[in-house]
Amino acid sequence: MEVRSDPTPTTRVLYLAGWGRSGSTLAESLLDQVPGLVGVGEIKFLWERGLLQNRRCSCGTPLRSCRFWVDVLGEAFGGMPDDATARALDAASRRFRTRHLPGLLLKPTSPPDADRLLWYYETLERLYRAVATVSGAQVIVDSSKFPSYLTALLQSATLDVRVAHIVRDPRAVAYSWQRHRHDPDAPGDAEMPRMHPGATALYWSAWNLATERIARRSGSPYLRFRYEDLVREPAATLRRITELSGVPAATVPVGERGEVFVPRTHQVSGNPMRFHSGPVALRLDDEWTTGMATRHRYLTGAVTVPLRHRYGYKDG
Template sequence: MRGQTRDQDPTVVYLAGWGRSGSTLLERLLGELPGVTLLGEVVHLWERGLHEDQLCACGAAFSACPFWTAVGARAFGGWQAVDLDRLAYLRERVDRQRRMPRTARRRPDPGTRAEVEQYAGHFRAVYAAAQQVGGARVLVDSSKEIPTALTLSHRDDLDLRVLHVVRDARGVAYSWAKTVARPEAGGEPMPRFSPARSTGLWLSGNLTVQALAWRGVPLTRMRYEDLVADPAAALAEAWRALDLPGSPELPVRGGGAAGPPEVDLGPCHSVAGNPMRFRTGPTELRADEEWRAAMAPGDRRLVTAMAWPLLRRFGYR
C-alpha cells in the first residue's frame, strides 16, 4: 500500500548500503524531522543491547535506558522474554548474504517463509512498540544490511520503505582504513578493512540492494555528497520519492554563500552505529573529502578500478 500509512502497521524507513557512507549522519538529520523516531541499527540490538548491555546514544546503558526499557516491555513483556539463542539460530538461517537466493524469492518455500516470519517478527514487535512509546509516525532503522531488509520485506504487517545511501567508494575505503574508537564499548576500535576488502564489500552492499526492488519494496537512492551539500533539499527529495507522510522540514541554518549548513542535533536513542550517534548540539555539515589529498595513489587507483562501473552509475567521476 504505497503512498499511505497503514493504521496498524509501523512505517519504517530502512537505511541500506555499506558502512562509512554517511548513514549515521543521514539518520541523525532524519531524527530532526517532526514525527520521526530513530532506532539505530536494530540488527545489532540483540547482541549489543541485550547481551552486552552497551550504551544507548542517550548515554545510558541499554538496560537502564527508559526508552528501550519501555519498548521491551511493550514488545515482549520485558527483554528477558527474548530467546537470544533462538534468534541467533534464525539469523544464521535467513539473515546472511548466502541465504539471499532463498529470501529474495517472491514466493519462498514454506520452511524459509516460516523462519523469515519468525525472525522478522522480532523486529516488527520492536518497531510497533517503539512507535507507541515514541509517538512517531515514521521510524528509522539504520541497520544497512540488505539480508536483514529482505527478511523484513516478507512481513505483510510492516510498512517498509528503503533509503539507499551511497558514497564515493574511494572516500569509503579511506575511512575504513582509519582507527575509530567506539565509546559504547570502552573505546574499543571499530573494525578496519584494506582498500580491496572495503571496496569488495562496497560493491556487494550497493549491488544487492536491487533484490529489495525485486521484492517490490519502495526504494530510492541518496548520495552522501548531495546530502552534505544541501541537506534540506536531499531529505525532501527522498521523502517525496518514498511517499512518506507529513512534511520533511529540516531546521537548517546557512548553506551556500552563507557557509556550511548547520543543524542542531537533539538527543536520541540510537541503539548501535557510528560514534556520531552520541553527538548533540550545533553541528556543521561538511563533506569528509580528506581522501582526495591523503589517500595513497596506489590505493586510489585500485579502488577506482574495482568500483568503476558502479561509480559511473552513481554519478561519480
C-alpha cells in the same frame, strides 16, 4: 463468528540501506528531527549488542537501563526479554547474513526452519509496532543497512517498508575503512574495524548492487541518495527522503555556517558520532583526496567501475 473488517494495521519503516561508512548515521540523526519520524539506529543489533552485551544507547545509557528501550521492550514483550529469547532472536537475525542471501532468496525453507523464521518475523512486527507506540512516530527509521536484513523485514505483511539507499564515493569510503579510529562502544576499548581498500571496493559494489536488486524485486518504494548531496544540499535531499516516508515535508533548520542541531536520540549501535548531540557542522569529509595513497585510490576507483560511474562519481 467474528469477522474482521479492518485491514491489518501496518507499521511504516524507512529502511536506511547502504555500505558501512557511507554517512547513514548522519542521515539518521537529521531524519530523526523531521516530525513523524524517529531514528532508532541499527535494529538488527538490538539483540546482541543491545540486550546481551548491554552496550550504550546513543543517549549514553546502557540499553537495558534506557527509558526508551525499557518502554519499547515492555510494550513488545511485556518486559525485558530473557537472555535465551535474546540469543534466539540474535541467532535468527544471523540467518540473514549476506553470504546466505542466495539461499534465502531462492530456496524454499525447510518446515522446522520456516516455523522459527515465522516466529522471528512476528517478533520483528511486534517490536517495530512497539517503537511506533512508545515514540508516537508514524515512521520508524532503521539504519541496519544490511541488504540481507532488509529481506527479513520484507517478509512481513504488516510492515510497510520503504528503502532509502545512501551511497558515497567509494574512494572516500575505502579511506574511512583504512583509518585507525577508537570505538567508544566496543568492549575492551577496541578500535573500529579496518579493511583493505581492495576489499572495501568489492564490498561496496556487491552490497550496493544487492540493495538495489532486493528493493526492485520487492517492489517497495525506493530512493537512492548520495551522502555528498545530503551534506551540500541538506534541505532538498531531506525533502526527497521525507516524501518517500509519506509524512508532510518539513525543514530541518540549517545555520549560517552549515551547522545543524542534533538532539539526543535513542539509536542502537552505529557510528560513534551518534553519541554526539548538539550542533554538528555539515561539512563534506573529503580528506581522502589528499590523504589516500595513490595506488589505493586507483585500485578502489578501478574495482568500483561501472557502478561508481552510474552513481555519478567521476574518475580522478
